[in-house]
Amino acid sequence: MSRSWTFGQKLGAGFAVMVALSGILSVIAVNALRGVVASHDRVIAVNAQSLIDCAKLDAASEWKVAAGRGFLLTKEQRFLDRMREADREVTTLLGRLRSHLPSEDARKLLEGIQRAVVEHQTALDRVVALRKGDSPIEVVARKFDEEVVPRRNALDNLVRDLVSREERGLEEARRASADTASSAITLVITVAVVALLFAVVIALVLTRALTRQIGTAVQHVQSSSTELQTAANQQATGAKEQATAMSEITTTISELLATSKQIAEGARRVAHIAEQTASGARAGDETVARASESIGSIKRQVDLIVGHMLDLGRKSQQIGGILELINELADQTNILAINATIEAAGAGEAGRRFAVVADEIRKLADRVGGSTKEIRGLIEEIRAAVNTTVMATEGGSKAVDAGARQFADVTTSFKQIAALVGTTTEAAREIELSTKQQTSAVEQVNVAVANVAQTTKETEASSNQTFQTASQLTHLSRDLTRLIQPTASA
């Protein structure tokens, strides 16, 4: 959680805690001081006043006794007036003390004093009356000693008890006030010490956290500046390489420019040659047409040859049929000759000459059969040759047909070539135009590349500046590290 706090947030939180502690300390101190003041006020306003009133009561009582004695001695009225005045003072003081001392024992003690005052005043009034009645002084003195002095002593005792009680009360109040003050001082000191310790702890935590945070940030800055330094170095190197590449590109573009001009010249030549080719293709088309007519005439001649050959084949078949007839006749002659030989043999000596003739006929028939076999062989050879010739001629006819078709294809191809050559001419002109446009574009590219080369040089200078700035940033981060961590090695 604390890692996500910012530097200002941490400082603000520390100061806020310190202000809160100071406020708490101030409130506690004010309350303690107020308690002490209240205690002292109570001591002064209640206990001390009561003690003063008690002292005044004692003095007024003494004053009243002295005024009575003065009258008894002098019988002067002024002593009686003074005694009456002292008595009223005593009554007033008793009333004030009764209002200031609300405790039960104080009330009882004041009531006793009130009764003792009344009894003493009554006894004193009686003695005064005796004096006024002209009674002898001795009687008056004796009466005074018998009635007034004991009551006076009793009153004095009671007043002394009251005074001592009030003195004790004053002492207790003073002691309680002192205890309150010391408790307040102790509380304030304790809270101050706690606040001081807390402040020290907060200061230490803040110092440590901020040192760590700033140290981390400084380390980050240092590493980043180092990386920036490396990147700037690489950028400078890259800018140098880019400048070299731009130089090469400029050279290449110059060559490309020259090549584009050559291409434009070549395209112009191609267009010229294509026009010549188109005229040649038209001439070739006419030549092919004439050749096609010649091929047609050849095809007709070949068809004629095929017809003659087929006639020859049919004639040879007819010859074969006639030859079969001759062969059959020869076979029958042979059989007849054989049978004649057999018959001649059966005729004995008379048929010997006939046997010779029959044998000659048989031999003649054999030779005819042999000749017909030879002729049949020749006829078969002729038929085979005719068949071969017909097949070859038909093959030639087919070849001529194929040649005619191929000439038709050639004619079509020549037309296509003429059309394509026309297209080529158009394309070559478009290439020429495009190449001229390309040349102007390449010139613009050359200018742009020169600008890029200039920019690359500026980038190189900027990269060097960045490198120097990164170096300064590295030094600054090391100084800052030394500031927050003096013991750290730079």
Added chain:
Amino acid sequence: MSNAHTPSKSALDLRQEFDSTFQALPPVAPVARETLLAVRVGGQPYAIKLAETAGLVTGRQIVTVPSALPELRGVAGIKGALVPVYSLAACLGHEDGDARWLVLHRSDEALAFAFTEFEGVLEVAGVELLAPIRDPSASGPEGGQGASSHIRHVLPASAGLRSVLSLESVARTIKERVGALQPAKE
């Protein structure tokens, strides 16, 4: 120069003629010649002595008649007479084929044999006919001795040996079989 050579060449011819008189065989007496009919039966070459035949015909219709002999093809009209025709291939133990040639046996009883193909007439000297080599294991498929029992000679030829049949032997065998069948009919 050519005149100088002519006498020597004539002398060389004379010398060769003189030498050839000693190299030539001595003249022999006229030998008896035999006329044979070259036929093909069941694909095998055979020869029939012309002296054993009474005629050779072809293209005659053969009318089939019922018979106990499987060799009998039927009867045919030859020279104005009904002649029984037997299959020469069946008689020799070969497979019977389309026999359109008929050869008449020279005997008192008219008898014809049918065969497949007539190849021609052969005239050979008697010395060219050799005695056949009898093979005891070469017996016919029908229990008889087959073709070998009817072969009297063999004739050497360029394509191999040609057997010379004895039609007399074949006719005698048929007559014996016909004679053997007649008592069974009675």
